[in-house]
Amino acid sequence: MRRLACVFAHPDDETFASGGTIAKLAAADTRIDLFCATDGDAGKNSGILVSSRAELGALRRGELAAAARILGIGSLSTPGHGDGVLRDVDPDRLIGEIVFFLRRYRPDVVLTFGPEGAPTQHRDHRAISRAATAAFFLAPLATEYMDQLREAEPYGPARLYFCAWEPPATGAELTALSVSATCCVDVSGYLDTKRAAFFAHGTQRQHLARFEQLAMTPTERFALAAGAQQPRMVTESLFDGL
Ligand SMILES: [Zn+2]
Secondary structure (H helix, E strand, O other): OOOEEEOOOOOOOHHHHHHHHHHHHHOOOOOEEEEEOOOOOOOOOOOOOOHHHHHHHHHHHHHHHHHHHHHHOEEEEEEEOOOOOOOOOOOHHHHHHHHHHHHHHHHOEEEEEOOOOOOOHHHHHHHHHHHHHHHHHHHOOOOOOHHHHOOOOOOOEEEEEEEOOOOOOOOOOOOOOOOOOOOOOOOOOHHHHHHHHHHHHHHHHHOOOOOHHHHOOOOOEEEEEEOOOOOOEOOOOOOOOO
């Protein structure tokens, strides 16, 4: 069975950046595990009444679990770091958590944001990209995070991909350029599932227009960042040639 590990910052990142690909892979018997670093407790709530950040975080954890069920994600790892301040978490700790996640679930492919955090350039997206990239290279080394080795063997995933996006149109609200895509996945048969997962994130409904514009595209785009070469310059599957 093929395995994909997604490493993102907030509940809804998985749907926004890769919901179609996740649903398509899950339908094709791929195991998908998601590490989501924060509970999104500093996000907006679309007018849903919440009395505290903790309450919003709990609500969004529940929304993430519902979206994960819709997309076919097999497990959620949610360490609950502070939303908006991920770059202030001790990097050794955050990287170590992702190293453990990779050693435990042993994915073939790891997916995270690009270092620029496109399309929003959110500082948490940039922070999780750096940490996931470091973890990709450290997880196979028996000299790293040796305290974990009683529970999980060193393990090296085959490939690391970054999320990539269409270049922004002239006059677009978001202007970040992502790395160039090397893998364009046809998700046209999974857009209804992707939209349903977005609606499971009820507190994020105010971002619907942005979701429709940026995320409801017939292809989702990714860029090979490290690991095994692709058999072609631009391919149609994250697992092509593995
Ligand atoms: Zn996010």
